[in-house]
Amino acid sequence: MALPQAKQDATDARLAALTMPSGGAWITQTREAARARLADMGLPGRRDEYWRWTNPATLNAPEAGTAALHAGESEMLFGEHDRLTLVFTDGVLDTAKSDDLALEGVEIETLESAGAADIHWARDVYGQLEAVGQSPVARPFAVLNTAYATSGLVIRATGKAAKPIHIHHARSEAGADTMVRLAVRVESGAELTILEDGPAAARMNMVMEVDVASTGAFHHVRAQGRAPERRAITHVFARLGQESTFKSFTLTANGALTRNEAVIEFTGDDAAAHVAGACLGDGKDFHHDDTVFVTHGAERCESRQVFKKVLRNGATGIFQGKILVREGAQKTDGYQISQSLLLDEDSTFLAKPELEIYADDVVCSHGSTSGAIDEEGKFYLRSRGIPEDEATDLMTIAFIAEAIEEIEDSSLGEQMLARLEDWLARRRGD
Amino acid sequence: MLDIKNLHVKLEEEDKAILKGLDLTVETGKVHAIMGPNGSGKSTLSYVLSGRDGYEVTDGSAQLEGEDILELEPEERAAAGLFLAFQYPVEIPGVGNMTFLRTAYNAQQKARGKPEISAAEFLKLIREKAAELQIDADMLKRPVNMGFSGGEKKRNEILQMAVLQPKMCILDETDSGLDVDAMRLVADGVNKLRDAGRSFLVITHYQRLLDHIVPDVVHIMSNGRIVKTGGPDLALEVEKNGYAEFLEDA
Ligand SMILES: Nc1ncnc2c1ncn2[C@@H]1O[C@H](COP(=O)(O)OP(=O)(O)O)[C@@H](O)[C@H]1O
Ligand SMILES: [Mg+2]
Numbered sequence: 001m002a003l004p005q006a007k008q009d010a011t012d013a014r015l016a017a018l019t020m021p022s023g024g025a026w027i028t029q030t031r032e033a034a035r036a037r038l039a040d041m042g043l044p045g046r047r048d049e050y051w052r053w054t055n056p057a058t059l060n061a062p063e064a065g066t067a068a069l070h071a072g073e074s075e076m077l078f079g080e081h082d083r084l085t086l087v088f089t090d091g092v093l094d095t096a097k098s099d100d101l102a103l104e105g106v107e108i109e110t111l112e113s114a115g116a117a118d119i120h121w122a123r124d125v126y127g128q129l130e131a132v133g134q135s136p137v138a139r140p141f142a143v144l145n146t147a148y149a150t151s152g153l154v155i156r157a158t159g160k161a162a163k164p165i166h167i168h169h170a171r172s173e174a175g176a177d178t179m180v181r182l183a184v185r186v187e188s189g190a191e192l193t194i195l196e197d198g199p200a201a202a203r204m205n206m207v208m209e210v211d212v213a214s215t216g217a218f219h220h221v222r223a224q225g226r227a228p229e230r231r232a233i234t235h236v237f238a239r240l241g242q243e244s245t246f247k248s249f250t251l252t253a254n255g256a257l258t259r260n261e262a263v264i265e266f267t268g269d270d271a272a273a274h275v276a277g278a279c280l281g282d283g284k285d286f287h288h289d290d291t292v293f294v295t296h297g298a299e300r301c302e303s304r305q306v307f308k309k310v311l312r313n314g315a316t317g318i319f320q321g322k323i324l325v326r327e328g329a330q331k332t333d334g335y336q337i338s339q340s341l342l343l344d345e346d347s348t349f350l351a352k353p354e355l356e357i358y359a360d361d362v363v364c365s366h367g368s369t370s371g372a373i374d375e376e377g378k379f380y381l382r383s384r385g386i387p388e389d390e391a392t393d394l395m396t397i398a399f400i401a402e403a404i405e406e407i408e409d410s411s412l413g414e415q416m417l418a419r420l421e422d423w424l425a426r427r428r429g430d
Numbered sequence: 431m432l433d434i435k436n437l438h439v440k441l442e443e444e445d446k447a448i449l450k451g452l453d454l455t456v457e458t459g460k461v462h463a464i465m466g467p468n469g470s471g472k473s474t475l476s477y478v479l480s481g482r483d484g485y486e487v488t489d490g491s492a493q494l495e496g497e498d499i500l501e502l503e504p505e506e507r508a509a510a511g512l513f514l515a516f517q518y519p520v521e522i523p524g525v526g527n528m529t530f531l532r533t534a535y536n537a538q539q540k541a542r543g544k545p546e547i548s549a550a551e552f553l554k555l556i557r558e559k560a561a562e563l564q565i566d567a568d569m570l571k572r573p574v575n576m577g578f579s580g581g582e583k584k585r586n587e588i589l590q591m592a593v594l595q596p597k598m599c600i601l602d603e604t605d606s607g608l609d610v611d612a613m614r615l616v617a618d619g620v621n622k623l624r625d626a627g628r629s630f631l632v633i634t635h636y637q638r639l640l641d642h643i644v645p646d647v648v649h650i651m652s653n654g655r656i657v658k659t660g661g662p663d664l665a666l667e668v669e670k671n672g673y674a675e676f677l678e679d680a
Contacts, residue, residue, distance in 0.1 A: 375483065380520035380574075383480050384534035384590060385508035385541065394533060398524025398573070 007042040010060050014043055017062040018148045023115035030127040034146035037131070041138045050137050053318045053350050054259055054289040059141060059233050064177030064203035067229035067256075074170050077197040077223055077415055083166040084108075090171050091178025091201060092151045097170070105159035106192060111152035111181055122154040126183040129209040129237035133263035137293065142235040142261070145179050145207040152181030157192035157216070169198035169225070176201035182208040186216035186244070195412070196222040199230065206234040214242040214268055221412050223419060224252045228285065231257040236275075240301070242268030249407045251416050252288055253280040253423045259289040266294075266301040266329070276306040276406035278416070280423055281315030284346070289318035290338070296329040296362075305336040308403040310396050311347035322354040325362050334364035341399045342372055343392070393424040431629040432456040432479075432598055437490035439471075439478050439654075448474045450654035451490070456598070456647075461630040463640055465665060466651035467673050472633045473517050475651075476602045480514040481507050494598055508534075509541035511597030515587035515604050517633075522574040527586070530574050531556060531593055538594060559592040563619050580607035588619040599623070600631045605639035617642030637669035650676045 003011065015038070020031055044056040058065065076085070086108075087097040093110055101108040114120050127146040133139060155165065169180070178201040186192050190213075200206075204225075212218050224232060232255060238246045252258050262275045279288045294303045309317035319338035340349035351368040373395055381391035400420060407413040432455065439449035448471045456462045466472055478485050479492060481504035492500050499507050522530070536546040547555070560570060563585045575583050584604050591599055601620070605613055620630065620643050632643055640648070640662065648664040649656045650673070658664065658676050668676075 374522075376520050377522040377525075379482050379504060380516070380522065381525075381530065381534070382504035383482075383508060383514055383516075384530070384594065385505050385538040386530075386534050387505045387537060388503065390533065390537065391505075394525050394530070395522065398522065401524050 003042040004047075007045050010045065011038065011042045013062050014060055014144075020148060021115070021150050024120075025118040026120055026123040027115035027126065030123065031147045034127055034143050037134070038140060038143045038147060041140050041143065043140050043144070050291070050320070054257070054287065058231055058257060059203070059205075064175060064201070065229070065231075066174040067202040067227040069171070069174050070199075070227060073199040073225075073227060076168055077419065078166050078195050078412070080411070081164060081166070081195070083164045083195065085166045085168060086153070087168045087170050088151065088180060090173060090176040091180050091204070093153070094170065103165065104162035105157060105190065106161045106165070107156045107158065108165070109154050111149065111154060111183070114154040120154070121156065121185065122183045125185050125209050125211045126154065126181070129211060129239050130207060130235070132239070132265065133237045133293075139235060139261060139263070141205055141233045142207050142237070145181060145205050145235070149179040149181035149207065152183070154183045155185070155192070157184075157186045157190035159190050161190070161192045164193035164195050166195040169196065169200035169204070171199050171201050174202060177203045179205045184208065184210045184218070186210065186212045186218050188213040188241075189215045191217040193219040193221070193409075196220070199225040199227050200232065202230055204230070204232045204234070206232065208236050210236065210238045210246065212238065212240050212244040212246055214244060216241065217245040218247070219408060220248040221407055221409075221416070222248070222250045223416065224250065224255060224258060226254040228254050228256065228283075230255050233259050235261045235263065238262070238264045238273060240264070240266050240268060240271040240273055242270060242298075244268065244271045246273040247406070247408055248275050249403070249416070250277045251279075251419060252277065253419065254282070254286065255288070256285050257287050259291060261291045262293070264292075264294045264303065266296050266298045266303070269299045270301065271298065272302040274304040274306070274406055276304075276403045277308070278400045278403040278420065279309045279317060280420065281309065281311045281317060281347075282313050282427065284314030286315040287318075288316070290321070292321040294323050294334065296323070296325045296332040296334065298329060300331040301329070302333040303335065304406070305338070306403050306406050307338040308400045309340040309349060310343065310400060311340055311349060312343035314346040316347070317349045319349075319351040319353070319368065321352070321366070322356065323364055323366070325357040325359050325364065327358040329359045330361045332359060332362040332364065334362065336366040338368045339399070340370045341396060342370060389428050393428065396424060397421065431458040431495060432631070433493045435491050437478070437492060438488045439474060439485050440488055442484050442486045448654055449478065452655050454649065454656055456629045456631055458629055459626040460646045461624065461632060461643065462647045462649065463632045463634060463645040463665060464649045464651050464656075465634060465637070465668055467677070468635065470651045471654040472651055473602055476514050476600045476633060479507075479600060480504055480512060505537065506541070508596070509538050513591055513594060513596030513599050515584075515591060515599070515601040517602040517606065519575050519583040519587055521576050523576055525574050527572055527574050528556065528570045531590060534590070535593060556593060559589055562622070563589050563592070563615055565589055581609065581612040584608055584616055585612065585619075588616050592619060592623060597627065598629050598631070600633070602633045603635060604632075605634055605636065613639065614642060637665045640665045652677045
């Protein structure tokens, strides 16, 4: 089927600017297949229903643009945690700044090294979860990443990881345009936590595939770059085996454009997946999009989506979230909430919560709200001596805390909260 | 302490006058009570004094220790020593009671140019005050007024007062919804705060609270004005005969 001309042109222009990295047989096959899939589907355009509210033009463009470097932007989070730190600078593993790729309970390899082999376990994950996640909705930027990601990690947890893996996305130049890939397999009974932070790039395309085998557990806590001009398109694909756990939380403060897609599929019974996000946007140049798709294909699984957005001075927030319950996925427990706190009338929140259910014995709920600060509550706080801006901030933190509480490790939650408080305090000017 | 002269207040949104030339002076160290039927404007008076939106002062003045307070922000009034125990305390989801109180305490310290209190010191302070009001640790941890019973909300108001140590305390129907034991707790809490430097304005519909918090002066309010002022006996008179004889035609 021929693509519309505009889409064809945009796709051709983008691909012309990219070179497929070289590698061994398995990865070359995967990449070439991805490139063929991309040629068929094309990059997204404004006409695509799935991109109705987020303009993909700057993500499509052959040139990334720039995002000014800021002093102190590389300051790391998670400093108080015992962790394995791996630094990517401009999208490439920076071995000089990173710990050794050695962690008890986990095998870590660079994508380059895994890709150089002719055969590798990662072939069952890399590009595979992504490919499954293309139906029923296409996710072309993830396909692009499968075909062209130059750098990344393949990680296999075989036991309980001795400590979290912290991936810090640093950058050395304002024009960095990166494509980073993580392929993760959590074996049966194994446990792994991945932390992410850092300024990343002017434009970042990040894909993480996580295959969690039965009774495995995976946790992900991420804080995205704070450069106001940076753009990011990220995908998390998760496949959950029986009685497995997957939890992912993202904090986004600033950035011109962020679209975080999470695509979760339950393939084994009695598993649980939680995806949460807290987002803080200030100014009309802020656009944040959370797009989530959860497919229940097994019995008695629990999914939770908790997304909170604080928007001010003309910022825009988007939520598209879907729970699909397949035939036979009985006793599914699906929950989805997306809320925004609009601190002024210039800010916008658009939400499309969806349920599609083909099983009869399920509990699914979804809710989406958009509101202002409660004036009664604010007056009560002020009447006790709390200045207006501080009262607003207290209520803002209270609003967003529900998303942060989704993080299982409370000390990680506190760090996210601290960053949030810092963001608010800076805007108060104290 | 508090001087209100010829206060006229209307609703901002509609042309409805509520306070119609109210005069009231509360001396330092004294306890004044305001009694009056529902709808006479008692809560409006307390809100206007504490700076709530939605009202327009069309005439008159209100001074706290000689300072005009009507132009001040609510938080500035609090820092100046004014405190209102709300008739309907507000629930604030997600904001912990303890965090709220410490933030308020420190904000007032800061406004007065005094040092902030540490978390540990504050914990000690609040534990002591909470115990006196039989407020348990759980209530301190919960979000402000969330899931509190009517009585717990009122006790929480008095706890805030005890911690913040204001100079001018306005209690708006703090007795409503309280059983006898809870009323005694609240009254004890208030009586403990009575001293030569602190004044109270106790708004109540019923006389019974005034058995426990014995006022120096009692005012009757009707249709937006103080219509009679007397000693504690006035409250007993109201209790016996009702408000009818004091009421003005609206
Ligand atoms: N925000 C408001 N909107 C409409 N009417 C109001 C408002 N606030 C007060 N009123 C009216 O003003 C009058 C006085 O109310 P209030 O001060 O609550 O009296 P009290 O506390 O003595 O019972 C009542 O008639 C009440 O209905
Ligand atoms: Mg009232």
